[in-house]
Amino acid sequence: MKNKGVKKIREALGNYIDTLKLEFTQGMILPTVNGVQKEPSKSKPKVDLQTKVAVGHLPSQHTSVGVKIPTCKFNLKDYFMTSPEELYRIFITQELIQAFTHAPAVVEATKGGKFRLLEGNVSGEFLELVSEQRIVMKWRYKSWPTEHYATIKLSFCSKDDGTELQVECKGVPVGEEEQTKSGWQRYYFEGIKQTFGYNVRLF
Template sequence: MAKWGEGDPRWIVEERADATNVNNWHWTERDATNWSSDKLKALLLGLSVENEEGTCEVTEVSKVEGEASINNRKGKLIFFYEWNLKATWTGTSTAGIKYKGSIDVPNLSDENDMEDLDINITLNKDEPETPLTSLMKTKGAEKIRESLGSYVGYLKTEFTQGMILPTANGVSKSQSSQSKAKVDRMQINSSGSSAPTTNTGVKIPTCKFSIKDTFLTSPGELFRVFINQEMIQAFTHAQATVNAEKGGKFRLLDGNVLGEFTELVYEQKIVMKWRYNTWPCEHYAKITLTFSDRGNETELKVECRGVPESEEERTKQGWQRYYIEAIKQTFGFGARLY
């Protein structure tokens, strides 16, 4: 034990304003069970594959049983997770015949590599044989494995924010390995059911940006594209649910984009809370769409505030590609770019 006044960093609590776990010396633990349960459901629900025989989709996640936690000792993070998952898949043949089956993942844990993960896919006993079962056992299982692998990535990056505290010199011991780790993909072919409800209480750095473009259509018609469910499904080429009223919720791109309308001024403005389902729990950006009549054209200004800094480029590209360019191509509203 250090003598009084010798300055052993394990005992110098006054060097931190909050006097908390100086130099990350003490063991701390964070329960990730609730967050993980929401994240696993979001990643699996709505996941789909298709081929010439038809399409298959994960339509229900019936069981998410297990636990997850993260421990910090001397600036080193130790991850523990163990899950037993059950889900339902529904197949639709090209002839319109529907089939149902089950998915069982009994050993998603930190002790197993992702390639060793057991993914058992079966057709319900009362269903006639269908080639769609093979589709789920091949492409479907591959997508499920990818989604569960991304869960592990998010657990090690998104959920761990704030666990490694600054040391006496203000630098985190694991800064180089943990804070720079990112999971950066559009994830259009994965899915989510709803915004996770568990708040980790972590503050994240955010940014703002704006995009301006013009469309060869009227403000009213362009306004309708952003609130009409059928038109949204047309330009995103994916399932969507939209309740176009103040306080109304929306889910786009098979659940990858979630939000709520906070203001609707016909032909003039749309304000919404907006997020990717992979963002930190309960974190939303504020998106303001302003429609300006320019004669034969409509100028659209997209203002984005509160976007996580690490997601700035991805969000910009997403709005440019999956909104602006897709709307122009689908409805023939092409016009010059600013």
Template structure:
């Protein structure tokens, strides 16, 4: 047993109602979307540059689409963020003439280095030409890049406080006032009964759901087809883009430009995959349960896809997405040839 500040922090023991997930050693996730929206606005609004010809200032953030989350697995923090931002800048010349333009940032993401960030700055249509555009494209873009870099730094420092510290009541508390704006803290464990058994996180999402099944035959072995879903390089091949896939129990996946994400909850090699699966625009923390069953049919493999907990109003899109972006894409990419039933 160690005292605070001594020894490996994984073995810190504290008086608490249960002994579940001490130090968040198992997978925990915290949604940072709401906090990030506030932080990005605060960093961008009022951003100002000037020279001997006038000044420019970011006066409005008109679009903020995306999400952010932080995951802690075995003491390692993993960051996901993806944003599409639009803002308005206002310029004032030395003679007092006002101008207005736009700023677009389509690819603020954990997959892109800050140096590779696209910052598009333009003057609004019908505005007269002004040298202040050059000011925004040079000094303005540089300041915007610095502000977005600060956001990433705050996300990795300010918002993560408390993610690897145990507490007496079994809840990892937010450590700063800005963190209280986050929509969900998924590090809560069961403490009301005093038992050590973990309980599912109750996110409070109450929506009508449905279930459906798809079956398709592939001209390949169960081993090869199973590997397509758990191997990052093979997933990137059939989705034709960057993907993050941790092919193990508790491993996370994120693909199709961040539109699909989830976690592998149960794996039986070459036989079954069970996952928490969601579109990124579903209600926060709502996941469907998707079960893939691989059956050896001699010269081919029958794959059954069972989806439960899909929002009623998104059934058709989800079913079509699985057909197009998984089943048909796998068939076309790897030449396995299949027929939907």
């Protein structure tokens, strides 16, 4: 009697487990397999949804040509007690850039030449170099979205006994405006003045 009871319980449990497995595997397969019954109409929206999600992610994955993100533009200017020629030279000479940033730099001062400053935190490419007048470059912080660059234009204007530097920044990611402004003022403007003595203010 005892043996028969154990045998019947085992059979019942076996049947129950088989039923569970069948139901479970059917639930797993039906949404993904192209069935012939009622399920295909339910599974099709899931496939469409997955396709939409994949397409939605494509722009952020293919970033080799840049990413489309909200951007802003702003202008900065400062005054340096030196000639346009001397100030221009400071922005394109590797040794002078290393002096005012106090960090290693790599600078190829030609059209299409690359640069890396501040231990790789700033990088870019020179788009236009007009001696003593203008520098245009692609410029980015390392923390910005991959391959996204702002366009920075530096204009060197002779004024009185010094040079007014006008900086036009376009394509700066929204939310990065203040950091970019303060970075230019701290690492470029103040760094150059303190290193080369072009101050017009006493601190």
